[in-house]
Each structure stands twice: as C-alpha cells, then as structure tokens.
Amino acid sequence: MPISTVFEGKTEYMQILDKDSKVDAELDPGLPDEVLDRMYRLMVLGRLWDHKCINLQRTGRMFTYPPLEGQEAVSVGSVLAVKPEDWLFPSYREWFIYHIRGGPLSMVNMVWMGMEEGMKLDKNLRVYPYAIPIASNLPHAVGAAYALRMKGEKCACIAYCGDGATSEGDFHDALNFAGVWHVPCVFVICNNQWAISVPRKKQTDSETLAQKALAYGFSGVQVDGNDVLAVYKAVKEAADAARAGKGPKVVECITYRIGAHTTADDPKRYRSEDEVLYWRERDPIKRFLFYLEKKGIWSEAYEHKIHEEADRLIEDAITKAESFRQDPKEMFRYVYAGMTRNLEEQMKECFGEEGK
C-alpha cells in the first residue's frame, strides 16, 4: 500500500498597513472616516490612560497594574470589528475593552485600584469580567457560545488570550470543545512576544500560534497586530463567519508589549533595549496617524484636540474611581445569594455588632 497524505494545512499572514504606513489598497477595508476617527481616538486614549495608570501606581494611588502600551490596535481593532450583540471575553490586559464598548472609564481600572466593583459590569455592554488566571476564560466563552446558540441568539463570542496562554491546558480544552461543538467562537491571541520573562519561542515549537487551530478542525490566521486595519478585517471576517454558523476561528495578532508585564516587573532583566526600539518603530498608533493624515483626517490641531479630550476623560475617571466608597460588608454579602448563618457570625466578628 502506498503511503498517502492524510492532512495538509496552511496558515496565512495578513498585513494591510505596514510600519511605514504603506497601505495595501486591495486589502484596505475602506472604513468610513468616522470609524477611522474612532479607532485613532481610542488608541490614543488607551495609551494616555496607560501612562497615567503607571503614574498612579508609582505614586501609590493604584495597586499592581498591567500596562497596555503597544497592544492598543488589538483591543481597538477587534472590538470595533464585531457587532454590539457579540460577547467579549477579555483577558486582564484587555481591560480597555470595556470602555471601547461604552463602559465608563472610571470602572475600567477600579480593579487595579483594588475594588471588586470594577468587575460589576453592565450586561448590556456584553463584556464578560476578565479572568486573572491565564486561559481560564476560554472554556467559558465556548460554553457561552453553546448556550447562546441554543437560545437562538445570532451572535459570536470573542475570547482573548496571550501567547503564553497557548501553553495552558485550558487553551487546548477550549479549542477542542469549540471545534467539536462547532460553536460561534473567535479566539483572538494577542501574541505580544513575552509571558513575563519567557519569550514566545520558549512557549511552543510551532511556527505560528494560529496554526494550532488546524489540529482542532478549524482554521487560524495570523495578522500584524500593530496594524489596526488588519486586526479589524481578520476579526470581522471570523466573527461574521461564526455568526453565520461556520464555526470557530483563531486570529493570532503579532504585537509587542512595550511596557512591563505589570508594574511589579522589570523587563530590563530579560530583554534588550534594541528589541524594544525595533518594536517602537512598528508602533500601531504612529503608522495609523500617517494613514489618517493622507486621508485628510489627521492634523496637528486634530491631535491637540484629541489629547485635550482624553486628558479631560482621564481626570474625570480618576476622580470618580477615587471617590468611590465601597461597603466592606459586601465581601460577605456576595458569597452566596443569601447570607448563611456562618457568614453572618463572621461578619459580626469582623465589623462588630454595629458595623464599621
């Protein structure tokens, strides 16, 4: 018997706007000016907010915080690409997503300020509270997609994870279940090259992360994750297909974490300045700025206006978040739907008979 080939697969890479802002006219999704404007404003706001948060942490007004810088195009491009009825399942570094969906900026970083209320999300915005344990949100997205499909909702579930997450068992389980169940789920892998100090190459010997989809019976695509247009186009196509019943897909976004893993991390211990410089030259915001300038949207006055607006939003959000007063008794009240006798006793012991 001759030996035959039983499987062959390929994984494509897409870039629309390169680092020098050259655009591939054929692939350009041709988005209306107001969408391009929104993309840019959000990416700038994300970055300014990010810098502010590091500042807040350094001055003792915020606890440990995971910086976003460099990855703005993945969050912004993917969220604007999908429909409001689609559900989003972020990982912790996609904290900005809730604001992109319309949630108040003050809520976004309340968690990093140490308050559970930052997880009390408005269900109408269809953002699932982000997971801290790596990849553990992915099986939830698959179960959610199963439940939503069963209820007859035509929507997709967009689940986010990083490159390190692809080494977790949860990643395997989620993709495997998604394939078998053929659920409308899009897995966005934000490949930022580093899982704290461990580089992408040490996570897996696979050439790409996108190709892992093939083993689960569906396809993956790799895109330049610093190209907001490519992220937008790839995620939109994947979500549209998922909603139309064509099953799950992986979108691997190649990007870079310019900042530290968290404010508790010092990346100088494990990577060179040259590497960071290399990626700064591929900055998602800068290349998009020139693209917008050519379109006649961007000008210095426009930039100035956006910064002013962002500063106002940020100041307002900080004031609101810092002035939020928690009720400490809630840490007992939300353990179960009703208070148990045991917890009532412990609450009294904690706060005294009259309460704090």
Added chain:
Amino acid sequence: MLMKANMVEALNLCLKQEMEKDNSVVVIGEDVGVDGGVFRVTEGLFAKFGKDRVIDSPLSEDGIIGSAIGMAAFGLRPVAEIQFQGFDYQGYHQVVQHLARMRNRTRGSITLPMVLRLPYSGGIKALELHSESLETIYIHLPGLKVVCPASPYDAKGLLAASLDDPDPVIFFEPKRLYRAFKEEVPEERYTLEIGKAKIAKEGNDVTLISWGAMTYVSMEAVAEAEAQGVSVEHIDLRTLSPCDWETVINSVTKTGRAVVVHEAPKTLGFGAEVAARIAEKALLSLEAPVKRVTGWDISIPYPKQEDYYFPDKKRILKGILDTARF
C-alpha cells in the same frame, strides 16, 4: 405516588423531571449521553431530550467544568457529571478560580447556578483513584454549596433542590450506595432543604455525625451499640456546606459525647472542622474527647487491601463505645 427506587433510579427520575420542567437544564459529561453514564444515572435522557441537552463531551474534566461555567453564566442550568470524584482535579482549578468566587468577584453581576455531580466513596473494590472522598477541598471554598445524600429519598429531594439553588452546588454521590438498597420515594417532585441536617435516629448518650456512604455503614454500628445499651443520636449532615451546626451543637450539648465518621483521611478531613466547632460551642458540655473514625492518612490502598482503610461497623462501634465509656 410512592415507588421503590434505589439511588441511581431516584437520581435518574429527578434529572428527567427537572429536564421536563425546565428547558434550560442540560446534562454534560463523559458518556452521559448514548451510554447513559457509567453508573447509568443519565440513562434514557439522551433518547428523550436529544444530543443538544444531553451532551457527550470530549474527554476533559476541565472542558466539562469550564464550559459548564460558561453555560451557567449564559442562562443554562448545567448538570455536569465527572465520572469519578478522583478525576475532578483536572477541572478543579476552574472550580477554585471561577465557579466558587464568580458571584463575589463580580458583586453579583455574574452568577453560576449549576450542579457538579461527583460520584465519590469507596468500598466497592474499584481501581486506583476511583474510591476518593475529598469533600474537604470543596467545603474549603467559600461560594460553593456541598451536598451529600445517604439514601434514594434524600438524593432525589436534594438534587431537585440543588437545581433550584441560585448558587453552584457540588453534589457528592456515594457510589457505594447507588444500588445498595431501595426505599419508598415519591414519584412527584419534592425538594429537601439544603443546609439542613437530618436526625436519622434520636438518642441520649453519644452523638454520631456522618454523611453519605458512612451514614449507611454507621447505621449498623449504631444498632449494635444500642443493643449493648448505648443510646446514640445519629445525625446525617446531608449538606456539608453550609453546614447545619445548630443541629450538631444542640445534640452534643444534650449527649456530651461526639463521634464523627468519614472516609477521607483524618488530617484536615471535615471531622477536624466538626471537632473544632464542637470545641468552640459546646466545650463545657463535653464528657469525652471528640472521636474521629476516619480513613488513614495514606493514599487509599488498591482493592485487595482497601478494607484496612475504610471505617467499617467494627471501627465505628469501637469509636462509639470508647467515647461512651470514656
């Protein structure tokens, strides 16, 4: 109407009734569909409710628990079956990191009403890791309810109550009792209160506290102790979290003596918590140290020597008599 049923039949009827009553109830697990579950608890459900509601999942405890969490968050009421409690560790991180804490960490915006069924207990000459009884690792997690019936009647009523509960319920099924005996069980739906212990037998000299399979084993020892003139009050906890401490403390205050029986290893088994609570609330009533009759602090032996491990009638009886005569 009453029917004679063993525990498997009672659980099966309960699931059928819950699925008829509520379209959002789905069953998920390994072999729960076409095969009806390895213990046949889900027998017939696949034929009646179809593959979308009775899901033969891929072989992954993590995938089962993790996706069931997603289903529960999005309006379904999953009943997830892990074939043996000794295999739930591959999905246990989902229980710790999400299932138990979701309501609290989101301040009530996401809740996870689901039931995780775990056939546990030994004494059936099963393979390695098929006889575990690690209820403690669930009781230890705030946000979970942990239920463990000891009879067909209790199993049916408690499972129905678990499906009504707004919080995640870990449902320990003593597989040693699956087919051990039949009793009269109402055919129609009924519920038993979660968090309420049952006084299986009233008595005055010693309080015996047990749950699940050990309740059944203890009954023989209790009968023998009574024959030897010791009056035993036997409490079947039925729910381990939240535990009905009031019933325990009231009884020990009356008898002044307590024996707690479980299959799990002694160190940090739930018996340790029972003894500590009695010490906190009823120390001055005690006439004897609280006695723990438990599994040893060893991994459960392979079947040939497993009888050395599990508390049996003889060991429990000795525990009762030693405590009564202290």
